[in-house]
Amino acid sequence: xxxxxSLFATCVANEFFxxxxxxxxxxxxxxxxxxxxPRAQTCCGQPSHNSGHVEDARRMAAHTLDAFAxxxxxxxxxxxxxxxxxxxxxxxxxxxxxxxxxxxxxxxTQFLVDVLAxxxxxxxxxxxxxxYHHGCHALRELGVERQPVHLLRASGAEVVAWEADQECCGxxxxxxxxxxxxxxxxxxxxxxxxxxxxxxxxxxxxxLLQLDGRSRMRERGISVRHLAxxxxxxxxx
Amino acid sequence: MSRVNPGGYRExxxxxxxxxxxxxxSVGSATRTFDAHRRTAYGAIDVERWRDWARDVKSHALxxxxxxxxxxxxxxxxxxxxxxxxxxxxxxxxxxxAIVERRGVRSAVKGKSMLSEELEVNAHLERxxxxxxxxxxxxxxxxxxxxxxxxxxxxxxxxxxxDCRRLFHDRLGTPLSAEPDELAAAARHAxxxxxLAADLGISGGNFLAADTGTxxxxxxxxxxRLSTSLPPVHVAFVGIxxxxxxxxxxxxxxxxxxxxxxxxxxxxxxxxxxxxxxxxEVDGPEEFHVVLVDNGRxxxxxxxxxWEALRCVRCGACLNICPVYRQTGGHAYxxxxxxxxxxxxxxxxxxxxxxxxxxxxxSLCGACTDVCPVRIPIHExxxxxxxxxxxxxxAPRGEAFGSRLxxxxxxxxxxxxxxxxxxxxxxxxxxxxxxxxLGGWLQERAAPKPSRKSFLKLWDEGIE
Numbered sequence: 001x002x003x004x005x006s007l008f009a010t011c012v013a014n015e016f017f018x019x020x021x022x023x024x025x026x027x028x029x030x031x032x033x034x035x036x037x038p039r040a041q042t043c044c045g046q047p048s049h050n051s052g053h054v055e056d057a058r059r060m061a062a063h064t065l066d067a068f069a070x071x072x073x074x075x076x077x078x079x080x081x082x083x084x085x086x087x088x089x090x091x092x093x094x095x096x097x098x099x100x101x102x103x104x105x106x107x108x109t110q111f112l113v114d115v116l117a118x119x120x121x122x123x124x125x126x127x128x129x130x131x132y133h134h135g136c137h138a139l140r141e142l143g144v145e146r147q148p149v150h151l152l153r154a155s156g157a158e159v160v161a162w163e164a165d166q167e168c169c170g171x172x173x174x175x176x177x178x179x180x181x182x183x184x185x186x187x188x189x190x191x192x193x194x195x196x197x198x199x200x201x202x203x204x205x206x207x208l209l210q211l212d213g214r215s216r217m218r219e220r221g222i223s224v225r226h227l228a229x230x231x232x233x234x235x236x237x
Numbered sequence: 238m239s240r241v242n243p244g245g246y247r248e249x250x251x252x253x254x255x256x257x258x259x260x261x262x263s264v265g266s267a268t269r270t271f272d273a274h275r276r277t278a279y280g281a282i283d284v285e286r287w288r289d290w291a292r293d294v295k296s297h298a299l300x301x302x303x304x305x306x307x308x309x310x311x312x313x314x315x316x317x318x319x320x321x322x323x324x325x326x327x328x329x330x331x332x333x334x335a336i337v338e339r340r341g342v343r344s345a346v347k348g349k350s351m352l353s354e355e356l357e358v359n360a361h362l363e364r365x366x367x368x369x370x371x372x373x374x375x376x377x378x379x380x381x382x383x384x385x386x387x388x389x390x391x392x393x394x395x396x397x398x399x400d401c402r403r404l405f406h407d408r409l410g411t412p413l414s415a416e417p418d419e420l421a422a423a424a425r426h427a428x429x430x431x432x433l434a435a436d437l438g439i440s441g442g443n444f445l446a447a448d449t450g451t452x453x454x455x456x457x458x459x460x461x462r463l464s465t466s467l468p469p470v471h472v473a474f475v476g477i478x479x480x481x482x483x484x485x486x487x488x489x490x491x492x493x494x495x496x497x498x499x500x501x502x503x504x505x506x507x508x509x510x511x512x513x514x515x516x517x518e519v520d521g522p523e524e525f526h527v528v529l530v531d532n533g534r535x536x537x538x539x540x541x542x543x544w545e546a547l548r549c550v551r552c553g554a555c556l557n558i559c560p561v562y563r564q565t566g567g568h569a570y571x572x573x574x575x576x577x578x579x580x581x582x583x584x585x586x587x588x589x590x591x592x593x594x595x596x597x598x599x600s601l602c603g604a605c606t607d608v609c610p611v612r613i614p615i616h617e618x619x620x621x622x623x624x625x626x627x628x629x630x631x632a633p634r635g636e637a638f639g640s641r642l643x644x645x646x647x648x649x650x651x652x653x654x655x656x657x658x659x660x661x662x663x664x665x666x667x668x669x670x671x672x673x674x675l676g677g678w679l680q681e682r683a684a685p686k687p688s689r690k691s692f693l694k695l696w697d698e699g700i701e
Binding site (some may be wrong): 011021040140141167174 | 248255565661693
């Protein structure tokens with residue numbers, strides 16, 4: 001019997017990384033997953049929660065809880081949104097249903113490696129030099145560290161050493177708009193230490209918007225792609 | 238108090254980045270070095286157990302604060318110290334008035350103390366006609382410059398070696414090419430005369446052991462040892478949260494604090510002060526005063542969640558790893574305590590309204606929480622203060638409205654999708670800059686590139 005997954009595209013990826021979400025669909029189907037996309041999904045509530053508007057966040061969390069009530073697994077191509085459901089919902093909502101949803105929610109690479117036990121997706125990334133940015137919530141709240149790097153390396157890519165790979169990019173949701181100057185300086189630290197690579201990637205759309213937006217403003221010519229896109233490319237399909 | 242200006246954080250941070258780009262280089266390099274040493278020093282011990290233990294000791298002391306403070310007072314009095322209780326900064330500073338008058342104090346040497354910065358001791362001494370002399374090398378540098386410290390442990394880390402060479406050349410006559418050792422020697426020479434002439438020595442306190450009344454001080458330069466033992470009077474300003482139950486607790490706390498702060502197994506000098514000079518001793522002050530300072534700490538303690546911030550041992554590890562702090566250093570935060578720890582204690586000590594927007598001066602990355610030696614959940618407390626700010630109506634009205642509207646749309650999938658469509662078709666580069674949130678975003682970044690169709694649209698149309 002195949003694994004049933006409900007995909008939560010997340011608000012940022014739905015609008016800005018639609019093709020990466022489509023690649024997530026292709027990848028999970030390729031791996032034999034029975035996939036559905038609940039129509040009622042919107043936003044996990046993280047933007048409101050992080051800025052202290054917890055009542056608004058609670059309403060969005062309750063909505064998301066309903067939208068994914070029937071899901072066997074919930075998979076997100078976004079570390080920070082997955083962390084919102086796993087690490088914040090249980091306290092924010094405080095019900096068994098919230099705790100149960102948290103327990104069956106996974107960031108994409110976490111799901112691939114820890115649940116599906118994927119060792120390798122193919123060798124479609126052979127020869128690519130890739131820099132992987134560890135989003136803070138994926139890293140600290142989900143403990144996602146080796147999974148994305150493992151999958152990229154197993155697909156033939158060289159994941160380069162990068163001294164700032166685990167430093168915050170400065171996105172931080174509304175932080176990036178409230179404190180734009182400091183936020184941009186944080187992105188510059190990432191970009192200025194970045195070794196020469198073919199692609200800069202991450203499991204988080206917010207971080208990618210930040211790094212790509214800053215890179216393009218400074219005309220750095222860095223190719224920024226969502227991790228889900230690279231993982232589908234890894235299959236060579 | 239003119240120096241208190243957290244409200245100017247964003248402007249001050251932007252100005253530092255724009256007008257003083259060297260600060261980012263100096264602070265970045267110093268904090269990364271501190272943090273690398275901290276990492277190595279943590280790696281050499283079973284640090285998770287140490288952190289658990291230190292958290293428990295400090296939490297226990299805080300939750301029995303009245304008992305331990307009274308015990309400490311009795312022990313201090315037994316050893317011949319004089320104890321003063323100061324509810325406010327004015328009460329604390331008032332202790333100096335009587336001493337200065339009675340002893341005819343004309344100059345005072347000071348060991349490094351953040352609490353003395355919080356209380357603005359130097360300005361008060363000057364009002365009393367006393368010349369305060371900072372004797373920690375970093376503090377000495379910024380005193381010459383007329384600046385407050387920018388870091389808890391390295392007060393002058395925002396200055397480069399070149400800055401110091403020019404300053405010492407102008408003020409102490411060293412050559413412009415002087416090496417760091419020569420600069421330190423020049424400061425040492427100048428300070429030696431100050432130590433010998435001082436009528437008063439002032440220090441802070443890292444820990445106060447309740448059972449023995451022992452004041453523990455950590456340092457690397459020997460200047461605290463001299464400031465507290467050479468002048469005839471020693472006044473120590475000690476925050477009430479610094480009390481710990483037992484003398485034996487100091488062993489672990491002193492080591493863990495040094496490892497967290499500078500990566501040293503222990504400070505070069507540890508002074509364990511047990512009262513004024515006794516009749517059979519050759520060194521030490523005739524008078525030893527301990528000023529136990531509240532100044533907002535009990536208010537912070539009364540907050541059910543934020544009280545954990547009072548465990549802080551002022552090591553600066555959270556500043557060193559903070560990607561926000563690293564961009565500007567501490568001055569932008571507008572008060573004595575900067576970085577992540579400053580942003581969670583200032584709302585308690587100054588009041589939340591006064592401390593805004595410091596809780597927002599963070600991306601909530603959580604790196605600070607990873608390194609705190611007493612396991613203060615720093616990023617969670619930053620979030621707590623944001624939540625409080627919203628509850629007290631201190632969040633910008635536009636933001637509160639925006640969040641409510643966003644939540645209303647996000648609970649109606651059709652409306653949310655329509656809104657998303659609008660977002661994708663907005664001609665960002667042209668109109669985005671004038672919008673509240675997007676304007677801030679676009680100021681520093683090229684406009685984001687929305688997907689041609691949303692994912693849900695692609696899904697509806699069929700993928701592959």
